[in-house]
Amino acid sequence: MEEKTLYTVTIFSENRVGLLNQISIIFNRRQLNIETLSVSPSALEGIHKFTITTYTDLETIQKVVKQIDKRVDILKAYYNTDSELVYQEIALYKIATDALIEKGSVENLIRKYNIRILEMNDTCVVFEKTGLYDETQQLFEELSKTVGVLQFIRSGRVAITRSKVERLSDMLAEIEETLAQKKNRKK
């Protein structure tokens, strides 16, 4: 078996119902586990962006991306490895206030991990940490061992390529151009 790599799949789609289902079916059919998922409107109006990570090999990810791309309402799908991307995740940790006070060294922890405190009351404190998976995981492990974590949640990855503009803009410009040509020809 070929070594598995973490791939980030970026998908631009029309803002239409049922697209997530269409995409996840394609992962299902190839027995690929979606590690993380995040969806939001993109920088281009009316276009949604999906960011999905999955472990697989190059051949499979190429085929999967082509099959996603083929769906009528998908504008474009890409895949990248980590080195081609700037990416981040966000994690929230809920900790019992008294446990934290008992432990004492909160300040160190905050400095070491660059933690933000989102909420604090007599029963619990909510920490926020943004970072790579390993970083948020490391904090989780440290907190679990020392003060205990009441609740923990981590977001899907968000990622951006290292290139200057949204890759889709070029493609859209091209599409608009062919459309204009078509119209002219009709006249």
Added chain:
Amino acid sequence: MKSKELAGRYALMESLKAEGVDTIFGYPGGSIIPTFDALYDYRDIFNFILVRHEQAATHAAEGYARVSGKVGVVLLTSGPGATNAITGIADAMMDSTPMVVIAGQVASQALGTDAFQETDLVGITQPITKWSYQIRKAEDIAWAVSRAFYIASTGRPGPVVLDLTKDAQTELCNFAYKKCSFIRSYIPYPEIDEFNVEQAAHIINAAKKPFALLGQGVILSNAEKEVMKFLEKANIPAATTLLGLSCLPSDHELNKGMLGMHGNYGPNMKTNECDVLIAIGMRFSDRVTGNKNTYAKQAKILHFDIDPSEIGKNITPTLGILGDIKESITMVTERLNEAKHKEWIDSFKPLENKEHEKVFVKEVENCTGDIHMGEVVDKISKATGDKAVLVTDVGQNQIMSARYFRYKQTRSVITSGGLGTMGFGLPAAMGAKVGAPERTVCAFCGDGGMQMTIEELGTIMQSNIGVKIILLNNNKLGMVRQWQELFWHKRYSFTDMLNPDFSMIASAYGIRNSVVEKREDLDKGIADMLKDDKAYVLIVNLEECGMVYPMTPAGDDVTNVLLEKK
């Protein structure tokens, strides 16, 4: 077009009319009743064929589409009506058949409540359609229908489902129809890269033993002439896939037959001997390649296809040439040197002879004992001047008829390839006859498959559809029985059929029929069947344990061809 106020159901009728629809296959029910009411006013515009089961409506639409190149249209109710259509939708997806299925749905306020006959049709059909969309407002009907026809018929064709809520059928809207010719997220005809064309021509010009594989893409792209010119200019022998049959006349000197598990000996053997393998509008299905690890390893592989996701999916080509074949092949042909590959082409001959002697003689030419499938097919092909449309069911009957029918004209073979759907034959033949009334349509069915959609004899009776049905009756699920004999130690687990009196059934529907059991009665039965243009069921009782040869066992090397019983 100026807009006018219409109820959604009339907007649908007008939209279908604007798309040039002339035939609709379907079945009514509660949530589509408003549309059927509108249909009543359009009886003169649409030839509506009332089937007996919704699965048959989809297969009939497939037959209609495959024979005519037009989009097949299906109209159904929600819930069970829609789920009954799933098999045909999946079949059309696998075989790239353009089809628009319009199903009723519960009223939009009731969606998600498990209302009577509500099913999530869009959810169910997403993986088996090119596009699947729920229409909840009358004003979206024109837009959605125009998109549906555009998507179904362009690029690599396929099925589209429109799920139409009951309230969208009844509410009023401003109707103006505009045909769709562009969707920004959909590129049906990818631009052809000239560099790739140059490269491909260069590789073919250097080839000593080129071999072309022709798939249904040739037919779907209307590129039969262009491909023939291509083959003739560089003198390239070719073979077709099951779905590509009839894209090149059977008797064309460069046509070396059919590929695949039960294909011809020559083409399969030569796959692993050629130096350049030129795949045109085909997808290297496992039924064609057998073991992919040993498939055409010696050859440079050129893959011409319109669908980017097919290039490299099953076989990694040396070069993929993306684009509409009609154009890409023409561009390559312009750059080809005229060539002669006489020695290479002649080298198919001994293999042909061997297959002839080991297989053809026993199955067709010089049969002994009970009637064989092959001889029946051969005789009927001859009797129709090799001009009929062949429709098959699935099983031994499918392979035998594909092997021994001959074709002069394109769009002459309608068979369920990718899905292998038993029960396809009879309804698909109805659709084909409706789509090409001037042609003779011969449906070859097995006793098993025929009984999966035998209720359609009712449709044939009611709509007067002149199909010729040849029931190749071996009282067995023959193809499965063959696998049990060859690979499962002759343990015949549930492949015997106790069959009804098929003649009585046909007669009950008022369809002329005859039963043939002896070789000497075959010609008379065939002549009787073909003497007019009316429906006919020719029941041929055959040897029970016939085998289809040649056969390459599933997953074996393409050259591991069994020509006869060991």
